[in-house]
Amino acid sequence: MSKCLLCKSNFKRQINYEIIFSFVKSKEKYACSDCLQKFVKKKGIVCSGCNKEINKKGLCSDCIKWQQKYAGNILDNKAIYQYNEAFHDLMVQYKRYGDYVLSYVLAELVNSLPKADYYVPIPSSPSHLRKRGFETIASIYQKFVPLTDLLVKAETEKAQGEKNRQERLLTKQTFSAIRNKNVRGKILLLDDIYTTGRTLYHARDAVLEAYPNCKINSFTISR
Ligand SMILES: [Zn+2]
Numbered sequence: 525m526s527k528c529l530l531c532k533s534n535f536k537r538q539i540n541y542e543i544i545f546s547f548v549k550s551k552e553k554y555a556c557s558d559c560l561q562k563f564v565k566k567k568g569i570v571c572s573g574c575n576k577e578i579n580k581k582g583l584c585s586d587c588i589k590w591q592q593k594y595a596g597n598i599l600d601n602k603a604i605y606q607y608n609e610a611f612h613d614l615m616v617q618y619k620r621y622g623d624y625v626l627s628y629v630l631a632e633l634v635n636s637l638p639k640a641d642y643y644v645p646i647p648s649s650p651s652h653l654r655k656r657g658f659e660t661i662a663s664i665y666q667k668f669v670p671l672t673d674l675l676v677k678a679e680t681e682k683a684q685g686e687k688n689r690q691e692r693l694l695t696k697q698t699f700s701a702i703r704n705k706n707v708r709g710k711i712l713l714l715d716d717i718y719t720t721g722r723t724l725y726h727a728r729d730a731v732l733e734a735y736p737n738c739k740i741n742s743f744t745i746s747r
């Protein structure tokens with residue numbers, strides 16, 4: 525028997541062949557099937573830029589704005605899950621209350637990633653890192669891929685999660701890239717949620733400035 529990290533009930537582990545044959549090293553299941561089924565994978569038509577669920581093929585309104593701002597060079601973001609109540613609650617528990625064990629549930633939800641030469645997590649600000657004692661994004665993804673720390677985040681007055689949409693979009697660049705690393709090829713930026721895209725576009729700007737020949741895409745658990 526295992527204890528579900530989300531509802532705390534005891535549950536019997538099922539043999540999951542998907543996990544056995546994927547590159548996830550973990551043999552454990554951290555949440556019961558009742559809890560896991562509340563996380564809904566994206567289905568139907570999604571935006572070709574960021575994977576938001578939309579009504580007709582093409583780009584969502586956010587990506588159209590990024591397309592204008594970045595002269596057509598939009599970020600190719602892959603996202604797996606709908607941003608629903610279950611996902612929202614999980615992220616509040618994980619990030620606001622710094623509940624580290626939930627990184628295992630999040631890793632279980634991700635299960636596999638698009639192929640890249642370098643996996644670069646979005647870092648926390650110094651004050652958030654001090655408060656929680658761990659990097660929220662790296663803690664999820666380091667469970668199944670080797671990570672490359674390329675980004676540094678400067679201190680901000682307000683966290684992205686505390687801002688409204690307009691404030692998010694007006695956020696100034698807070699990332700800088702660590703230079704002089706021998707990095708080339710395909711980089712995948714890793715984050716938890718794609719909200720407006722502001723964070724990931726800033727991260728891409730910083731990495732591209734230091735490594736202009738790299739191809740940069742991104743991955744988020746939810747959009
Ligand atoms: Zn449960």
Ligand SMILES: [Zn+2]
Pocket residue numbers: 571572573574575576583584585586587588
């Ligand atoms: Zn989009």
